[in-house]
Amino acid sequence: MPSFTEENYLKIIYHLSGQDTAVQTNAIAEKMQTRAASVTDMLKKLAEKELVHYVRYQGVHLTQKGRAAAIDIIRKHRLWEVFLVEKLQFKWDEVHEVAEELEHIRSTRLIERLDAFLGFPKVDPHGDPIPDQHGRFSSLPFITLTQLTNGETGTITGVSDHSSVFLKYLEKLQLTLGQALKVIDVMDFDGSVELLVCEQSIHISKEVAKHILITKSYV
């Protein structure tokens, strides 16, 4: 079984993986808050354990086994986040750090019973889908708010930045999960967006819009 640290590497490699582009050493180093040399060392070890495919100077990608391990950690992380918000009254911007710790608890029975206790939730407090026992996502087709054009409407179903500052900012603007909105105008020069939310007009930057995930509605 992978160590605590190995699990963190796998999770980060998973999140950095696009469709068949290899993940670079430096990218991992930045996310792990460590040095490239340390990453190289770890990649060799993970390759040894057949959790990643690794070719020197070419970056890595996960093997089947590595991906399964990563998804398992993500499952645990997201279930614990639901627990913290639903049962312990944490706010959506308070859960990340604690879930980072809880995700490493090793007990299959625990996580299956937690899942049942929570009523088999499909998404976490940020709208991210929770994989089932077999690692399958019931994935809703997300688009970002920047992909909506003038006059289109949708519902906020996720966010792609989990930092406390970002989430607190959204909350202040009432841009929380489930919120319906309409794009009034997208500014050409900077991509910022004017929205109609709760019958009020608000204005957000492109940077913010990029991290808000939408399910389009066709009214």
Place this chain on the structure above:
Amino acid sequence: MPSFTEENYLKIIYHLSGQDTAVQTNAIAEKMQTRAASVTDMLKKLAEKELVHYVRYQGVHLTQKGRAAAIDIIRKHRLWEVFLVEKLQFKWDEVHEVAEELEHIRSTRLIERLDAFLGFPKVDPHGDPIPDQHGRFSSLPFITLTQLTNGETGTITGVSDHSSVFLKYLEKLQLTLGQALKVIDVMDFDGSVELLVCEQSIHISKEVAKHILITKSYV
């Protein structure tokens, strides 16, 4: 803040501490499943951090600071055990290992909210008292079943062995928390005990009786 391993040492030293007798290196080694040499190394480090008083060849005992840290871990361990039994339908013999992991999660907010969520329980599923935020126990005066004499009655309010085998055995005999019982006879030659439980007579060894904690009733 102490490391994961340091926390385990503190907890074990706490459990091995009697009234002002120093705890021996070998005793710690046995509980930690490690070698005496490793324990010596760790004791030096804990002494450095002022978590224990340590004199070479004389054993250790906890400082105020060390005791507070140990009690904090015990509090977390026991609260998680209550959670596992009350909310996730674990049995009392299944919780120990998982709680050993959960007790190391570092979040004051988490543990205070968990406490509230559970309704501020006073004892864990084995009857052990749960210290409050300030490390205070609401300690009931326990005696062991071996201290009851012929004809005396009492209620099971705790156990001092948390192993799965022991707990499963008790369960089979219906010797669970809250169970009322009466001592019919204590055998002189081996200290084994004949009990009246649920209107049935059962016989248990001294070894077993020693680990059953009783609150005496005066009927």
Place this chain on the structure above:
DNA sequence: TATTTTTTTTAGATTTGTCTAAAATTATAG
């Protein structure tokens, strides 16, 4: 294509917690 820059890897050291084997200390027994 040759040169510079960026990225990645190697080599060697450090820290944490562990180990074995041997030495030192304390306890026990005749």
Place this chain on the structure above:
DNA sequence: CTATAATTTTAGACAAATCTAAAAAAAATA
């Protein structure tokens, strides 16, 4: 009270995960 036994500590080593500094490879630029 000395000899033996048990306990504890030191010395030196190891594995995991990290680091710095320098070398190697790949990418970018002229």
